[in-house]
Amino acid sequence: MTLPTDLDHDAGALRAAMVKGLADATADAGADALSPVRPAWLAAAEEVPRLAADHLDAQGLTVWEPVTSNLDYGRWLAASYSDTTLIRQFDGEETDWEQPAVRHGGAPTSSSTLPSLVLRMWSDADVVEGNTVLEIGTGTGYSTALACERLGSSHVTSVEVDAVRLEGAADALYGRGYTPTLARADGCYGYWPEAWFDRIVATCSFQSVPPALLRQTRPGGKILLPLSGWLYGSTRVLLTVAEDGTAEGPLLPGTISFMPARTRAAPAYGNPADWAAGLHEDRPRSARHTPERITAATEEAFHLRFLAQRAVPDAQLVTVDGVLHLIDVVSGSVATLTPDGGNWSVREGGPLELWSRFEQFIDAVDAAGRPRPETYTLRVDGDGQRLLHAQVPEPGLPLGR
Structure with a gap:
């Protein structure tokens, strides 16, 4: 495939415009903004291409239209640097990119998440220089690259259950000079060979907090995890792990959802x-x-x-x-x-x-007056996983499986 010689220039300009838009949105929202993106992560986004963008699907309501550099270079490049989720895979199967066709229906199973959400996830995890991080769900490698740019590749481990997705992400990451530890593994079990971690961040959702993640997080470390169920109600929780191995933390505000972990699908x-x-x-x-x-x-x-x-x-x-x-x-x-x-x-x-x-x-x-989700706290200990609120009693069942 032959691309225009000004690819890097065009991509850089679009990337800078995207980051400026994200920064302006944070500034305009003011002090009460929902999970503002921190400047250090915006700086990383200015340097990191949106990786593995040769073949991307533009998201529609009921119809999925392929957008590739061969079909429409300008539209492909603009989509790559828009604040939009781009679907990479349906029903766990790769698209035939030799003859891509419009798709009706199908369940998305891998995507390049919209950049503002990726940056917000890293910001909300309270990551600081020197932290070692485990990312669950490598996907295209874009969020992994942001972590490498911010922290250094030696501080970043990322696991992905899909071998094809991991291979593509590895090619994109290594091709840009990022060398994190990558492994094909079920993120529900973390990644023991690289433990312990200061931060664990998942880009897929779970019904409940996998116990292995607590055991692989240093005391005082944090876990940022999307939670959902088989009814696809979603939230995010930021847990702090205590010396005794228990964890507690608030639900985070916002209407944010992620695809369910592949091995925990309904x-x-x-x-x-x-x-x-x-x-x-x-x-x-x-x-x-x-x-x-x-x-x-x-x-x-x-x-x-x-x-x-x-x-x-x-x-x-x-x-x-x-x-x-x-x-x-x-x-x-x-x-x-x-x-x-x-x-x-x-x-x-x-x-x-x-x-x-x-x-x-x-x-x-x-x-209880319909309290907002951020007024709830999730506690994980030897008695299970309980979502607590002073005015809302437990329904008598665990958070999930």
Whole structure:
């Protein structure tokens, strides 16, 4: 592939413009800005190309359009240095870049995350010079390169479960002179050969905090971890590890989500109609809380979906012909919510009354005045993982698996 001779100049100019835009956005937001990007990370972003950008998909709503340097060099370069998430892989399979085609549907499984979020993650982790860091999820290598630029390659370890993605990231990183420790490994288990770490930062989400990460973090060290569940309610938590190996820290504000860790993806649940077939037709009731409380495209619903899913940590949600199904493959429980003249009719079956558990937790949140997620604290100790709030009782179940 032959690229224009002014590639580096064009890329540098676009990169500088992107970083200036991020800096201006932070300054304009003022002192109360959500997770402002720290100047040291902006400086690193000015030096680091957005790596492995030869083939990138531009993100659309329902249609995924390939954007490559061969198809449209100008658009490809502009996309590479826009503050946009660029999808690299669907359903764990590589795209045929010899004959790339528009794609309809598919689950993204690898991406180059929008730069502002990458920089904010490193900023929120409170990384300082001299820290050793473990990054979970190398991806394209862009965030790894930022850490190398800021801290030095010898301080950076990054693990990636996908061998093809790791090989591409390694080529891009080494080609630019960055030499972090890279390994194909399941980030749920950290990376013992390079432990201990001052900071651990994940760019994929987990249902709960993997215990191995606490054991590989120095006392006083911090873990920044996206958390989500099989209902895809999301948050981020910043934990500080104590001398006794326990950890505690606040949820962070914002409506930020990451793809789930590949090895912790939700299981297939089969045909929703098969699950619903065993429900008693003569035992419906009216819902006290409508599903819009957790499905609406609002910030409140985004946060409540994460909090409430703790009451049913193994449930998944699917809608078929307007009927919402909650399916729990672990316990064998199911609930359906069917529109019923302005309300919703609920039917439940199995050992757990799934929607009733949702409603009980939503009752508690409402009674407490619907506190924002950053007022919650996550504690990880010998008794498990508990999300604590002075005014919201625990639903009696662990954070997740």
